[in-house]
Structure formats: structure tokens, C-alpha cells
Amino acid sequence: MFLINCPYCGERDQQEFKAGGEAHIERPKQPTELSDDEWAEYLFMRKNIKGVQFERWNHTHGCRKWFNMVRDTSNDEIKAIYKMGEKPPSQ
Amino acid sequence: MWPSSFWKKYEFFIRHSAGLGKSPTSSDPDIYDHRNVHCDVLVVGAGISGILAAKNAAKNNFKTLLVDEKNELGGSTIFENNEFNKIDNKTPSEWLKQEIKELKNIKNLEIKTRTSVAAYHQYNYLLARENLTDHLEAKDKTNKIRQRLLKIRAKKVILATGALERPLIFNNNDRPGIMLSSAIKKYSEFYGVACGSKNIFFTNNDSAYESAISLYNKGINVEAIIDIREQSESKIVKKVKEAGIKIYWSHSIVDTTGYKRLNSISIMKLSNDGTSVTGSKISISCDCLGVAGGWTPAVHLYTQSGSKLKFDEEKKVFLPNQNTSEQISVGSCGGDFKIDEIIKNLNQKLKDTLNIKETDLDNIKVEIDQENSKRNIWLLPSDKPLGKTKPFVDYQNDATAKDIKLALREGFRSIEHVKRYTTTGMGTDQGKLGNMHALGIIADTAGVKMGELGTTTFRPPYTPLTFGTIVGRNVGKFFDIFRRTPMNDWHVQNKAEFENVGQWKRAWYYPINGENMHQAVQRESKAARESAGILDASTLGKIDIQGSDASEFLNRVYTNAWSKLAIGKCRYGLMLNEDGMVYDDGVTTRLGENHYIMTTTTGGAANVLGKLEDYLQTEWPELDVYLTYVTDHYATASLCGPNSKKILKKIISDLDLSDENFPHMSFKEANIGHIQCRIMRISFTGEHSYEINVQASYGKDLWEKCMEAGKEFNITPYGTETMHLLRAEKGFIIVGQDTDGTMTPIDLQMDWIVSKKKYDFIGKRSLYRSDTMREDRKQLVGLLTDDPNIVLEEGAQIVSELNQSPVEMLGHVTSSYFSPNLKKSIALAVVRGGKDMMGKKLFVPMENKNINVTVANPVFYDEKNERLNA
Helix, strand or coil: EEEEEEECCCCHHHCEEEEEEEECCCCCCCHCCCCHHHHHHHCCCCCCCCEEHHHHHHHHCCCCEEEEEECCCCCCEEEEEEECCCCCCCC | CCCHHHHHHHHHHHHCCCCCCCCCCCCCCEECCCCCCEEEEEECCCHHHHHHHHHHHHHHHCCEEECCCCCCCCHHHCCCCCCEECCCCCCCCHHHHHHHHCCCCCCCCCEEEEEEEEEECCEEEEECCCEEECCCCCCCCCCEEEEEEEEEEEEEEEEECEEEECCCCCCCCCCCCCCCEEHHHHHHHHHHCCCCCCCEEECCCCCHHHHHHHHCCCCEEEEEEECCCCCCCCHHHHHHHHCCEEEECEEEEEEEEEECCCCCEEEEECCCCCCCCCEEEEECCCCEEEECCEEECCHHHHHCCEEEEEEEECCCCEEEECCCCCCECHHHHCCCCHHHHHHHHHHHHHHHHCCCEEEEHHHHCEECCCCCCCCCCCCCCCCHHHHCCEEEECCCCEHHHHHHHHHHHCCCHHHHHHHHHHHHCCCCCCCCCHHHHHHHHHHHHHCCCHHHCCCCCCCCCCCCCCCHHHHHCCCCCCCCCCCCCCCCHHHHHCCCCCEECEEEEEEEECCCCCHHHHHHHHHHHHHHHHCCCEEEEECCCCCCHHHHHHHHHHHHCCCCCCCCCCEEEEEEEEEEECCCCCEEEEHHEEEEEEEEEEEECCCCHHHHHHHHHHHHHHHHHHHHHHHEEEHHHEEEEEEEEHHHHHHHHHHCCEEECCCCCCCCCCCEEEEEEEEEEEEEEEECCCCEEEEEEEEEHHHHHHHHHHHHHHHHHEEEECCHHHHHHHHHHCCCCCCCCCCCCCCCCCCCCHHCCCCCCCCCCCCCCCHHHCCCCCCCCCEEEEEEEEECCCCCCCCCCCECCCCCCCCCCCCEEEEEEECCCEEEEEEEEEEHHHHHHHCCCEEEEECCCEEEEEEEEECCCCCHHHHHHC
């Protein structure tokens, strides 16, 4: 059970949060311009890394804000947490 | 088992001999509880290391919690009366008792005994079971909490879980009377029980000698000690010699006898390499055998935390290696078995982890009786070939060394596979006794080093937990929370049957005069179309949307256009996932220039809110939109049927209900007495109807007023089943019943709601993927049975050819009812290529018969929507 430092509320138990998949996948601004393959890339393709992964999390049972997390999936170490729109820390 | 037809006969005996208990049939009468605990330092285990760690942590102002699974503090050191080990010139036992006395006066220290840590999760989150009443007499247990689950979040964890004595693996080592040497000592020292009158110890280290002296000092007879070592020069061994107890050096037990209890053992001399026995066999009569095979650090919790072990070749044990969190392992669970090592290493670890300069341990003087020699043989030889012996490794699952060797001959190499093939380590002790031996035997047989094999994974719980402890107070009506509408009391009083919809308890139907569900639903459905019906629609999700970009936001989340919706008007919207599949639907009303109220399906409300928030926060943060979840704030009564207008007129006299002033798909605010209402003239049944929303606390009041006013029109309350039937007559979909996450609006034949003009909305691009544009996708159609009295089963498969093999499944029935208004059976179904099958004959094959059906327009009733303005 992680202890997650919500950037708006502070440290809270994992059960207040929901994981939201890979971070930094931007919805295409002009979807109609994309080929089926390009759209499928956005829609379906997600990394599942053993190691350092950039993820979206939501404080569902708290402030309901989305934020980003850098987590090592091999040992669940949370390396960084930053707000939506902020630049990811360099690896 | 052969022959297989005899299995039923065997089964009884096999299950019986497996010793499995019977699961209880009634609910657990005891009370269990949960508590969240936060501390700076959690110390697990109150042996000498744990006590010293806790004491020094608390003294340095760390809020400390010390837990131990036993009734009393002190671990095994509390019986440690080896007179040759001294701490500050006292025996370890005396010295520790003094330390324990001092603990009581230390601030910042909380001590919990009878508390077993069951699980150690990431980020120092641990679960412990505190046993509160099991040790009390029956009369003192009444109405008390039996066990409490502590959910501990600790800044630092000090594991002082000690070590578990392991047995020795020899032929016939599982007879009554054969037990661990340390257990015999504890029985004698702690409980005052002599386990046998003719005791023998069998050992590979000095701890059996401590047990022997302990018995000797109490006047309990010790016949002999069988030691597989060649010698030991420690003082305790000398003392045993002086006591006149016979020691057989370099000997091993090759067999034991006895049925209900141990009668004798046979011993032989061990060869120098320890792989065989030589010489003549000596038989010794005895009634209790204490086995001491060395000590295995209890690293279970350590590995549960995700930390890694390393095999120590010298000590022949797995030891903590890399920690993943703020934790240390001290004492014997960290690999320190002797008191001088324990205190020295503990002192240094405490200073490092707590960042302190001085401790109580700096000036302790320790003298110890050094143990000289060790000899570790995982599987002891017998004079008989292995195949004729029974050296048990897992005492509970009756797995022997033979079984392990067989597994290796069968080709299993991974320790995890050998474990599952032999069931070694899968008893309730989870390998605490025999796992090391299993690993050792595998390593010896396969000719590899123990460290290379790894170890099996220790999983929570460390000791078994009852379900009661895990669920705590969440039992009975608190097991799964449910929600009730403000009108719930009325439904209960009027004998409604209820249906679970998400977490809601919704009125399903209202049987009267002993009606069954079918009869009640037929009556309710007719009444709603012929005069007036009323439905509790409070559970529909409601989201208040405000902000200068609210219209633009709706444009992006719904498939249809919203910018031109006039204030005071309502519009039905369909929401897709980004993959183009229907996600939710509902009516949204424009309350003001920048103010809308959206309704969602009952079950989808929370997810829709989450999805909208996600897009607003992450994709479109530039939009000025505010969402407020108001589902619980309003109670909703849906008044429907040709007389609904007259009923509404009776309760709201000052509102012009004419079609000109208040047409279908529009909204008005009005007052019923002092109650403010939001009224939408919208319809899910195809009848003239109104959805009246009031502040939730007035919900029952509103409902009763409608019932009173509707009396003269025989107003009929109807539940969700009738609602489903009425909407099916109109071919209106229910998201989640007629759709399943693979249906696009085009599949639903709802092309009309998909804007061609809008540049983008959620899911738009996916509607133009090659797969979603296929003509032969499953599409929503109506189905009519050729025999109008046969009602199809929902979920039934649909085929076009009966004689094909294998028969091709075209689709399935999604909704099916007997329509009392049409006096025939109707159904909605999804059928591959169904859009172009109007009038086609298909079959629904059932177990005993094939039902003939015809594809029809899904709008069965009032196709021209004339009743909306009736």
C-alpha cells in the first residue's frame, strides 16, 4: 500500500487514489487528420515497463485532482510526483 | 486413482485423512475491529533485540510501538538461563527481566502483546492482529472485541522477529513425541510441563544442551544426547558431561519406533562425509525426542516488504541483504545468534537508523560460552535405502525427502515448481519448519549452491488470520454499503420489491394482492400508458455544469451539437468513449447562458463525473467549466401518462402547462407550496411526462403529493422493471443492457444523434476506423416472435441457419418483454448485419425448441411519437 504525496493534499494512503495509466499521451488536436494507424497508436498503445514508468494518478477520494507520478514498477519506489502540465523531471 | 469410478469411495477417506476442517455454516458471532496506527518506529518482536531497540528509540523521542505475538515480553531470551552466558554478570534471563520492568516507565512507548504482524507491505504499511479476548474466560468475553486489525504506517520499522528452530530430517521423524528441542525447553521453563520421562535430544548444535540442562536442573530425566558433530568444547557441553548424560558424538538416528507415542530410537555412527552410517546399530528406549537442527532467521516479514535475501554459506541461512524501505533487521532475524553479536550489531544499527550518538548498549558487558563446531546435513542417512525410509520434510502435508528427489528426477528444477509438485511448504506453517531442508536437499541433489536456488516467496499472512479480522466491522448490513432514495420509506410501506442498481436500492415493482412480478409489471405498464404512472427516478446521476465554456464542453463530450440549445430547453445526449463505443446517455437541460444540468445513467454517474473531470483537467484545462456532483441533492419523481398533465396541474396551479408554454423537451421552475421544483418535460416511456426535481429532503413529500393528486386518475407507482418494459416498447436503449462497450451509435442505428458538422468530439475519430465502419458489425434491431405469446430469454443466441455445423451465431437478445400494450412479445437484439435484415426470418435455438423470430423496427409502439403530446 503506497503512501502517495498528493501535490495538493500531502501524504495520503493509496486507497484514496486511482491509477490512470501512462502519462504524457496527449490527445491529438486534429484527430481527423490522422491515419487509422496513427489514431490507433494514440488510442490503444501503452507501455508497460519494468522499471521507471511515468503514470497518471487521480486523488479520487480526496481533491479529485489528476497528477503525474514517476514510479519504478520493479520495486514500487515513487521517484517523483508533479502536477498536470508541469514538465516531467529528467531521468 | 484407479478405477476412476471408485473415486467417490476413496474421496471420503482421503479427505478425512487429510485432516481438513469443516467450514462453519453460521456467521461468526464475534466482534472484530480495525484501527489505523501511525508511529515513528515500529518494533516487531519483543525478544532481547526488540526490547532494547524499542527502549532506545522511545528514549530518543521517537513515538514507538512494540508488538509481540506472545502473551508476555522477552522472546526466547526470557528462558535463557545458560549460566555460562552473562550480561552485566547476570544470566540473560535475569538481566532481561530487569529491562522489561524499566520499559513501563518510558514515555513515547506503546507495547502490544498478543499482537502478531501478519503482513508487511510497501512504504512501511503493516497489518497486525491484536488478540484481545482469546485468553480470557468465557464470561469475560461477552460483548468484547475479539480481535483488532491494526493498520500500521511506520516511519521506520525494526524487525526483531527472531529465529525459528528447525528440525533434522531423518527416517521416521514424524512420530508423536518427536518435537523441537526449544519447545521441550519452553514447556518445562514456561508452562512447568515435562514432555517426557525418558528424554533424548538429537542435535547438530549446542542449543539442545541448553535444553538438556534446563530439564536436568528441574529433575527431569535426560537419557542421552545424539550429536552429529564430532565434538564440542563449550562449557555447556562440559556441564552435560558432568551431569552424567551420555553423549553419542558423530551419531545419527536411523530409525524410530512407536505407534501412539515414541518407544525407541536406533542410532548408528555417521561416516566422515555424512552421507552414510556405519558400525552396529544401538537401540535406545525413550518417550520423547527433542530435535535441534539449528536456527532459521524469521525473514518472512522482511521479504514481504519486497526486500531481497542472500544466502550466508557459513551460517547456512538466508539473511537480509538489500532493504527497500526504512527498515532494519536486528537480532537473530538479522543473522546474529549470540548475545554478544546481537548487542554489538544492534547498537550500531540503532545508531545508524535512528541517527543517534549514544545508547544504553554502549556500556553493557557480555560474556558468552562460545560454541565451537557446527555440522549441517540437510538429509541424514539411514542404514536402509532412501526408498525404504520416511524422512518427512513437510510434517503437515506429509511430503518426504523421497518426494523431493522424485520431483528432481521428474525434471523439475525451479524451487517454485518442486514446491507445487510435492506440496512441500504449503501446509499452514507455510514451510516454517521444513523449507530450508527442502532447499538444501534440492541443492545437494542437483549439485548446486543453495544461494543459486533462491527461495520460495513468503506471502502474507505470516500467521493465519480469520476472515472476521480482515473484514472487521464491515459485516451484515455494512458488508456492502447501499444507497436509498428519499422516497424509500414510501416504497417499503407499499411493499415494493427492490432491485440493486449500482449501490442503489431501487423499487423494482409493487405487487398488490399477491401478484407475481410478471402480473405486477403488466398492470403497472398498462396503467402508465392508459392513465398515469409515477417512477422514483432520484437515482439518475446529476452533474451541475457551469462556466463560460460549458456549451463548448458539452459539444466536445456529446456526439450531438449543444451550442444552439435555448435556455430552458432539454436535449438527449449520447456520450462515447474515445474508442467510439457508447459510454453513457441522458438528458441535459440548459438552465442559463452558462449553466447546464446533466443527467447520467444511474450506474454510470460516478464514472461519467470522473471522465469529465479527467478531460477538463488534463486535455482541456483552458476551458472555463466547473462540475458539481448533485445526484444526492435532488429527489426526482417522474410523472407519466396521458393524465400526468392534469395531476401536475393539481399540485402546481400557477404554471401554464400548455404545449405552447411548456412543450416537450423543455424546462420550468415552479413551486409546490413552499417546495421549489425544477420540472423537465421529458419522456423515457414515450408518454406525456414530467420529471419533477426537488431538494432531496422534500422527496417523500413531493411523492406523496403526486400520489394524492393522482388518486382520481388511479395513479400507479411503477418500478424499474416496468420502466424497462415501457422504454423497450419505444425502442429506447439502456446503456449497459442493450450495449456492452462494443456498440457504436451507428451500430445502435442512432446515426441521427451523431453530428456530422462538429469537427471533433470524444470518440468521433474512432467512428471512422476501418473496423467501426464495417457493415457486418452487430447492430441493434427489434425482434418479434412468430408466436406472440413466446417471450425470448435475454442473452439467447440468434442464428439464421439451423442445419449448419458449427452453427453461426449472429448475435443475441438484449431486452425482452411481453408488452401488455401491444399484447405481444417484443425484444431488442444485436444481430450481425441486422440493419439490412428488416423482415428477415431468424431462429433463436433453445434447449428444447427453436423459436422463429422476425427482424423488426426496434420502435414497437407509437412510431410517430404522437403520445408525447397526448
